[in-house]
Amino acid sequence: MRTIRPIELLVVCFAQLVLASFSGQMVVEGAYVILNPVPGHPAAGYFKIINFGPDDRLIGAQSDEVERVEMHQTVRNGDIVRMRPQKTTAVAGGSSLSFSPGGYHLMVFGAPPTSTTISITLIFEISGAQKIEFEVRSWARRKEKTNN
Numbered sequence: 715m716r717t718i719r720p721i722e723l724l725v726v727c728f729a730q731l732v733l734a735s736f737s738g739q740m741v742v743e744g745a746y747v748i749l750n751p752v753p754g755h756p757a758a759g760y761f762k763i764i765n766f767g768p769d770d771r772l773i774g775a776q777s778d779e780v781e782r783v784e785m786h787q788t789v790r791n792g793d794i795v796r797m798r799p800q801k802t803t804a805v806a807g808g809s810s811l812s813f814s815p816g817g818y819h820l821m822v823f824g825a826p827p828t829s830t831t832i833s834i835t836l837i838f839e840i841s842g843a844q845k846i847e848f849e850v851r852s853w854a855r856r857k858e859k860t861n862n
């Protein structure tokens with residue numbers, strides 16, 4: 715384990731503020747796609763949103779490099795785990811929201827298995843569209859830590 719010194723936190727925060735000024739105050743980081751171990755089945759996309767601006771909503775995700783992208787939420791009810799398609803996902807102002815395994819995720823249909831990255835455009839109602847590069851990972855590499 716490694717402790718983070720305050721100066722490092724400051725640097726990270728500053729870097730995010732600088733990024734935010736170029737992207738309508740909505741920062742997306744640590745984006746990756748995990749390929750499905752079953753060929754032909756959809757991949758899952760994960761990332762973290764940090765909203766330095768007002769209340770906003772993610773209202774869509776699209777890519778020219780795949781067949782289609784859907785927004786889903788994994789919902790657990792007792793032993794039953796289901797995925798529920800989401801039309802929109804709220805991101806409160808001044809907060810962050812993670813799309814992560816077991817929760818919100820993108821379902822990526824027709825992801826080319828040989829690509830190392832896929833660009834997916836995330837569309838926010840207020841702050842607009844952002845093209846994000848998703849790192850493509852095999853199922854075997856799904857547990858790797860993201861760089862954030």
Ligand SMILES: [Cu+2]
Nearest residue numbers: 786797820821
């Ligand atoms: Cu799903």
